[in-house]
Amino acid sequence: MRASQDTRYRGPAIALHWVIAALIIAAWAIGWIMTDIPGFTPMKLRYFAWHKWLGVTVLALAVLRVLWRATHPAPPFPAALPKWERLAAEAGHGLLYLLMFAVPISGYLYSSAAGVQVVYLGVLPLPTLIAPNPTLSAMLKTVHIVCDYTLAAVVVGHLLAVVKHELIDRMPILYRMLPGRSSPPARNGARHGG
Template identity: 40%
Template sequence: MNQSVDQTQGTHFSLPARVLHWLMAAGILAMLFIGVGMVASVSEQHTWLLTIHKPLGATLLLLVCLRLIVRLVKGTPPLPADLPAWQRSAALASHWLLYLLMFAMPLIGWAMVSASGTPVTLIGAWALPAIAPENAGVFAVLRAAHRYLAYLLFATVLLHLAAGLFHGLIRRDGVLRSMLSNRA
């Protein structure tokens, strides 16, 4: 996954990496379901879901920044030595795709809301600054990008989950355990 492994880390992810991973997993799953609910609803439920979606997206953007820093500083445990090369490549590619999507989704959402002319309101009346010009055409492009990248994120999360279960239940090689606890 990452060649700059912290030698003190051994075969498990650091506690900050594990905490951030599971916080973000819960947040991303919540965002995916909230997003589906927003698309499926045109009632007052849509407005309520939107008031959750925006600050949660901003929170996830902050968490992914922290997570990337932890990953770069602490590294990741090595993959099993007997893992086929194609699986190593797939693991590396899928992890970096997840990071790309975890950054892209909230940034595109923020830009989309900015282009619609409405602020990303967080706690109370505090709002993030606009990062895109108010423009209906830009809004439409960003909205489509946000939707299609959400599908890609959902598919990538399912692949990530399947790979974790494969390692934990079939290969039993410690890869899943490395994200669950610090015990051998």
């Protein structure tokens, strides 16, 4: 039992992974919809508020995730995973963590520079960190968009790596982050050791 536990992430890490992933997808969807609505209608402003609330929530949960990770190391990669794939996975995970902070922080600063205060869940006014500045606002908008598309690309790469390991390499990687599963699935012809 202990050996299988050592190859999996623990419950809080799994919960944070899937909750943050769901919130990021929701923020992307809302961001995509809100930017296509012409003008400044009440519905568009509502979408902007929801988008910001999701971003602040992702940022708060990312802080918790980093604190958890600092005190609970990730389980080791399967022994059969080539060194270059381990390095790529570590770089990809590092970039994901960085972007989980960069996307909401750049959005928050963009909102401040645009002169729009973020009121979390419509009840908690968050501090305005930058005085209104149209030039800085335009720059931060670009930074936010670039970070957002970079995050999307890294997430797609992450998903493709999981598919490759599961379907091509027949190496059970996904179970490490699935709730409720205590051991890797049995695989015929798998390329993993033990």
